[in-house]
Each structure stands twice: as C-alpha cells, then as structure tokens.
Amino acid sequence: MSELTFRALRALADGRFHSGEEMARSLGRSRATLSEALRIAPELGIDLFSVRGKGYRLAEPIEFLDAAAIASRLALGHSRIRLQVVDQVESTSTRLLELAAAGAPSGTCLAAEWQSAGRGRRGRSWVATVGGSLVFSLLWRFERGAGHLGGLSLAAGAAVARALSECGVERTQVKWPNDVVVDLRKLAGVLVETSGEIQGPTVAVVGVGVNYRLADRAKDLIDQPVADVVHCAPSAPSRSALLAAILLHLGRALEEFDRRGFAAIRDDWRAMHAYQGRDVRVVPPREAPFEAKVVDVAPDGALVVATPDGRTLALSSAEISLRGVVAKRRQDDQSASE
Ligand code: BTN
Numbered sequence: 001m002s003e004l005t006f007r008a009l010r011a012l013a014d015g016r017f018h019s020g021e022e023m024a025r026s027l028g029r030s031r032a033t034l035s036e037a038l039r040i041a042p043e044l045g046i047d048l049f050s051v052r053g054k055g056y057r058l059a060e061p062i063e064f065l066d067a068a069a070i071a072s073r074l075a076l077g078h079s080r081i082r083l084q085v086v087d088q089v090e091s092t093s094t095r096l097l098e099l100a101a102a103g104a105p106s107g108t109c110l111a112a113e114w115q116s117a118g119r120g121r122r123g124r125s126w127v128a129t130v131g132g133s134l135v136f137s138l139l140w141r142f143e144r145g146a147g148h149l150g151g152l153s154l155a156a157g158a159a160v161a162r163a164l165s166e167c168g169v170e171r172t173q174v175k176w177p178n179d180v181v182v183d184l185r186k187l188a189g190v191l192v193e194t195s196g197e198i199q200g201p202t203v204a205v206v207g208v209g210v211n212y213r214l215a216d217r218a219k220d221l222i223d224q225p226v227a228d229v230v231h232c233a234p235s236a237p238s239r240s241a242l243l244a245a246i247l248l249h250l251g252r253a254l255e256e257f258d259r260r261g262f263a264a265i266r267d268d269w270r271a272m273h274a275y276q277g278r279d280v281r282v283v284p285p286r287e288a289p290f291e292a293k294v295v296d297v298a299p300d301g302a303l304v305v306a307t308p309d310g311r312t313l314a315l316s317s318a319e320i321s322l323r324g325v326v327a328k329r330r331q332d333d334q335s336a337s338e
Contacts, residue, residue: 001044001114004029004037006087008056009046009130015061017054044114045129045218060213062131065111066240073244079251080107081138088114092137093191093207100139100195100203107251111136111243118209121191122285122319126209127221132228134210134243140254144261145200150316151262151301153178153192156206158269159253160188163246164210168233173274176294176303176320180210181274184322185227187211206254208246212239262301270297275320280305283319291323 004027011023024031038056041048047059067085074081082105089095092110094117099108115135118126128135142149157178164180164187165172175181180188188210196202211228219226230236237245256264270276275294282305283289292305295312302314 001040001088001116002037003087004033005040005044006113008034008037009041009058009062010064012048012056012058013062013064015058017051017057019055020050021055023056045132045215047215060131063239064113064131065243069240070244070247073241074247077244077248077251079248081109081247081251082107083109083111083136083247085111086113088112088116090117091115091119091207092135093119093193093205096137096139096205096207097193097195100205104139106139106141106203108139109136109247119191119207120189120209126189126191127218128209129215129218131239132211132213132215132218134208134212134239134246136243136247137205137207138247138250138254140204140206140258142196142202142204142258143200144202144258145198146194146196146202147198148200148261149194149202149204151266151299152194152204152257153190153206154269154297154301155253155257155262155265156192156208156250157188157190158265158272159249160190160208160210160246161272163242163249164188164229166249167229167237167242167245168235169229170232170234172232172272174269174272175274176297177301182227182232184274185225186222187227187229187232204254206250208250210242210246212242261299263299266297266299273297275322279323280320281323282315283321284315285317294320 020031024034049057065085089112092112096110114130120126157174161172161174161180171182178190179186191207194204213230214228279293282292292307295306296304298314302316304314306312
C-alpha cells in the first residue's frame with residue numbers, strides 16, 4: 001500500500017466531501033494517481049464514496065492515532081513505555097520480535113494503523129480495519145526464566161479488560177486464556193510470544209488487537225461473535241485515549257507480573273472470568289473435543305476443569321466455548337442449510 005493512500009485518507013479523515021481536484025493538487029499528484037491510491041480503501045475496511053461534482057467522502061470519519069498525545073499521557077502516568085506509531089506494517093508482533101532480537105529495550109511499543117498480515121492465536125489471522133481497530137505490540141524483558149512466565153498472557157488480558165472498563169466499556173470480562181469479551185462476544189485478543197533461557201532472562205512480545213468500530217463487512221470475516229468499543233461504551237473514548245489507557249494498565253501489570261507472577265492477580269482474574277463455573281466444550285490442540293465444567297484457574301494460569309466422569313484436568317492450551325451456545329450455533333447452521 002502506498003504512502004499516498006494514507007496521506008489521502010488523512011485528508012479525508014473528517015468525513016466531509018473533498019474535491020478530488022483540490023486533493024490531488026495539495027498532495028502534488030495527478031487525479032488519476034489519487035484515484036488509484038484510493039482504490040484500495042475497501043481492502044482496508046474503509047467505505048469511501050466518490051460522487052461526481054462533489055469529490056470523495058468517507059462513510060465514517062477516521063480518528064488516526066495521535067502519537068504525541070498518547071506519549072504525553074504515558075509520561076503523566078510515569079510509564080517507561082516508548083511508543084512508535086506507523087501507518088502500516090506486516091504485523092506489529094512480527095516486527096517487534098525482530099526488534100527484540102536486535103536488542104530493543106523493554107517497554108518498546110509499536111502500534112500500526114494497518115497490518116497487512118496480522119496474526120492471531122493458533123495460526124489464525126487477525127482481522128482489523130483502518131480506524132476501526134487498535135493493533136499494537138509491547139516488548140517486555142523479564143528476569144524470570146521462561147518456565148516462570150505461566151499466566152503472563154492471562155495477566156495481560158486482564159490488564160486490557162481493566163483499561164477498557166475504566167474507559168467506559170460496560171460488562172467487560174475475560175475469557176480464558178486471554179480474550180476480552182462483552183456478553184461473551186470477543187472485544188479484544190492478546191497474543192503473547194516469548195523467547196529466552198529456562199533460567200532467564202526472557203523477552204515477551206505482547207500483541208493486542210481491540211475491535212474499536214468494526215463494520216459489518218469486517219465482522220463477517222470473523223468466525224465468532226464479536227463486539228466493538230463504540231457499541232459497548234455509552235460515551236466511547238477516542239482511539240488515542242484508549243490506547244494510552246491500555247498501555248498504562250499493561251505496563252503496570254507486566255511490572256507486577258515480573259515481581260509476583262500470576263499469583264498476584266489470580267483472585268481478580270477468577271472474578272473477571274466469564275466462564276467461571278460454566279459448562280463448556282473444550283477443544284484441545286491435538287485431541288478430540290470434550291465437555292467439562294470450569295472449576296478454577298491454576299497458579300500457573302492453566303484452566304482447571306472437571307469432566308462428567310469425575311476427572312479434574314489442568315489445561316495449558318485449548319479453546320473453550322459455552323456448551324449451549326455451540327449447540328445453538330450448530331442448530332442455526334443446520335437450519336440455514338436445510
Ligand atoms: C487472538 O487470536 O485472540 C490474538 C490476537 C492478537 C492480535 C494482535 S494485533 C497486534 C499484534 N500483531 C499481530 O500480528 N497480532 C497481534
């Protein structure tokens with residue numbers, strides 16, 4: 001995607017009509033080049049109108065991230081996080097893993113307006129749109145060894161949930177291991193990737209994606225029920241204010257995790273868990289799915305479930321979903337195909 005696309009989108013960000021001729025002139029390009037640069041808008045999740053005699057207009061205004069405003073909120077909160085905002089990158093986590101290997105300091109954060117290959121858990125892709133999402137990754141270095149990072153992704157998910165709740169998002173909960181949900185619909189996801197020695201030190205790249213204002217077209221690309229910030233907060237925070245709040249919470253949570261591990265927030269986490277005590281369907285990575293009841297979360301972040309035949313299992317990796325909801329969705333699928 002060209003740099004011109006982003007310059008043109010910034011010129012259109014207010015959601016009003018802008019004459020193509022004037023835009024082309026102020027961007028120093030021909031009208032044909034401008035039109036070519038904007039042709040990609042739908043791929044970025046943007047609805048753009050082009051009306052003869054009036055020019056271009058975005059269906060919704062776009063609030064681009066304000067790096068300086070976020071940095072000053074971080075400074076006010078005495079955060080050691082150093083943020084860089086870029087227009088586009090393949091994946092903020094992939095890029096940050098490269099920067100980590102090259103020695104970037106703890107607290108380095110990369111946010112992007114657009115990821116061309118955003119990654120989710122379990123090899124999935126992460127759907128995000130320009131102006132409709134927050135996507136960023138935070139690099140953190142720990143003295144703890146890799147074996148003591150259990151529960152890190154849960155601690156990160158809880159920090160994101162707390163920040164969203166503080167910013168006015170109602171009924172925010174977590175879903176094991178590290179999703180943030182509202183009414184069981186996914187609002188944000190966390191991908192934690194770690195490397196280092198068994199004895200330490202270790203480095204973690206915490207990648208976070210938040211649905212801010214997702215168009216129906218983007219929701220259709222996601223294979224599970226989703227929620228977004230603007231529909232869950234009576235007065236939605238700006239994207240920049242939200243990113244600053246999440247980073248402040250995340251930074252404090254990672255510092256606390258380095259000192260005390262997951263144990264420090266285990267009780268809070270349990271209280272925030274939307275699936276606590278509920279009957280779920282468990283899909284392990286390599287074994288057959290089974291049904292169980294969520295009993296607890298272990299000190300290392302594993303999910304403790306009880307099976308109908310009386311066994312208690314600690315799961316360190318699996319997908320869970322509500323039993324009734326899965327059954328209903330299957331029923332819907334069936335009736336749709338009948
Ligand atoms: C999940 O599957 O729930 C985790 C999603 C994590 C997505 C974020 S978006 C920013 C960062 N960069 C990526 O490529 N992935 C993470």
